[in-house]
Amino acid sequence: MLERTYVMIKPDGVQRNLIGPIVSRFEQKGFKLVAGKLVTLSKETAETHYGEHREKPFFNELVTFITSGPVFAMVWEGEQAVKISRHLIGATNPAEATPGSIRGDYAIQVGMNVIHGSDSTESADREIGIFFSEEELSTYEKNTNVWV
Ligand code: IDP
Numbered sequence: 001m002l003e004r005t006y007v008m009i010k011p012d013g014v015q016r017n018l019i020g021p022i023v024s025r026f027e028q029k030g031f032k033l034v035a036g037k038l039v040t041l042s043k044e045t046a047e048t049h050y051g052e053h054r055e056k057p058f059f060n061e062l063v064t065f066i067t068s069g070p071v072f073a074m075v076w077e078g079e080q081a082v083k084i085s086r087h088l089i090g091a092t093n094p095a096e097a098t099p100g101s102i103r104g105d106y107a108i109q110v111g112m113n114v115i116h117g118s119d120s121t122e123s124a125d126r127e128i129g130i131f132f133s134e135e136e137l138s139t140y141e142k143n144t145n146v147w148v
Helices: 011-015 019-029 043-049 059-066 081-089 102-106 121-131 143-147
Strands: 002-009 032-039 071-079 115-117
Touching: 002 019, 002 081, 002 121, 011 019, 011 059, 011 071, 019 032, 019 071, 019 081, 019 102, 043 059, 043 121, 071 081, 081 102, 081 115, 081 121
Parallel strands: none
Antiparallel strands: 002 071, 002 115, 032 071
């Protein structure tokens, strides 16, 4: 089933020069890049994106962190893109993330865990809509798709 998912390299990942390595992992897995841009989130956008965590004790810390510098926002497409991306990303707490996953390889603390990925197709649709206009989502074929 072809899906799209929203993936965001957080400010710590951008600062630590991890855009290239992380984009490579998604490309090498076989997903297709549909959109990507460097953007600094406003407080309002951050609060909308993380709305489900509004009541959590770490909410203010999370919003402050995610607005502290540019993020690299992306949309990736492929079969089971949501579920497989979550596997590539690893557990929320890097201490529990399997080595080989992005958080398992690059992060230590839950507050700065390098990357976000949608947790369901519904979240993906909502999050893609927050960050990208319809015109920014590219529709194109890749000849290599038959090999993935
Ligand atoms: P996810 O990013 O793996 O989907 P969520 O539970 O949706 O995880 O949490 C969103 C983000 O909130 C996490 O990626 C992490 O950066 C932050 N977060 C989650 N739990 C804590 C915490 O206990 N302290 C600080 N930040 C947290």
